[in-house]
Amino acid sequence: MDELLVTEGRALKHVQVREYVRTLVTGAAPGSPAPSERELVHRFGVARMTVRQAMDALVVEGLLERIPGRGTFVARPRRAASRLTSFTEEMARRGLLAESQTLLARREQAGPGVARALNLTEGDAVIHWRRLRRADGVPMCLEDAYLNEVLIPGFLQSGMPTSLYDALEVRGLRPTWAEDSINADIASADEAQLLEVDPGVPVLRHSRRGLVGEKIIEVSRTVYRADRYTMWLQVGAEG
Template identity: 25%
Template sequence: MIDKSSPIPVYFQLKNDLVKKIAQGLWKPGECIASERELCEIYGVSRMTIRQAIGELVQEGVLTRLKGKGTFVCEQTVKQQDMMSFTEMIKQTGRELKTEVINFDVIDTPDDMQDIFMLDKVYKIERRRIVDGECIAVETVFIPVDYCGHINEEMLKGSLYKILENFGYSISNSTSSIVAADITDEVKEKFNTKENFPVLKMIGKTFANKNKLLFIEEALYRSDKFTLQVNISRREGEIL
């Protein structure tokens, strides 16, 4: 399992193998993994190497340490770090994504969007995003009909970004505002569940070529299953 002659660091090989075992279900969320002593015997490496691999997995949110009890597998969340479609994001994690189209209609442009789109009709698309059999997000998207050729419900079971790219758009950037949302009966119905859970509401605008607004999205995410990571860096020359 560990090739000590490889140019890949031993701790990194070990880290990847632990992730693989978790993905295969050897240790499930909430379960304690093998102890450091047991892992030393299994892999034939030092305790320092074991601690380095586990330490990185703790930092990445894959594992958690409980003092006096051991190291446990965390409940895994969908993590979004960069701008990419939900479909691309799930594909990178190797998890199974299913998209259910709840509603797909052509409607008059809502009053609060008429100054933004200045067009008569928009597609209103509402979809459930289901990861490994569990609904993680509900998206409602508004796209001017004039921006697209023919769209049908079957197409919407895939990536919306890909559909727009096929119509010649190059998606360049987006802006979003994020707030906490109440878990109402209506929200539970959208997620097709009766349980309570924390919810994030994200309202975003997605652009092509930096200035052409392609669509407006209102999305609800289960924040116990979805993590949005924001990376902020200081601009060169900026004075604090």
């Protein structure tokens, strides 16, 4: 979407219409009517095809929904996926209060595994952040996050945030997509102690590589208590 760059100076008409409708529509309740195409034709003095081009973009985006013979309406929010959810957000959606206890937050030299995952050279500086995460007070998972220090200078000095994804977002580095792997295993003695379970109980191991475009931002390894956590996913494209 490089139209934004063009916007200063002489904005394209369909972009003007699109952004006008977007401002009307963001925050509106799903099902609210958007302006009709012909109304926008009169308001902007453009051809109907131009209006349709603008509206098409918003429909593809999932913001609007057309109903023939009735009108155009604010769509119900799309099925997940347009945004990677953080642990904090995920717990909130389940009605649980997320808490986070930092066990470790320091600069380290990347080991071989982390270096490969972050596409760095072994020994490069990375930020290692280890947290025990609780939901409604009960340990839920143990997370080790690794960040490429070059991309996030001064991260450790800025005071550790509550939500990693929020902190990345303000830097424009919130991952937009991720490569995940998920496996089942048995809790080690150390993990069991921190998670307050018996050693040998089943756990879910989740590895994530979070990216913005082609840039690898974050690599994390999380071990979840299987008795407390089931992962939910929505996969696949919209029909």
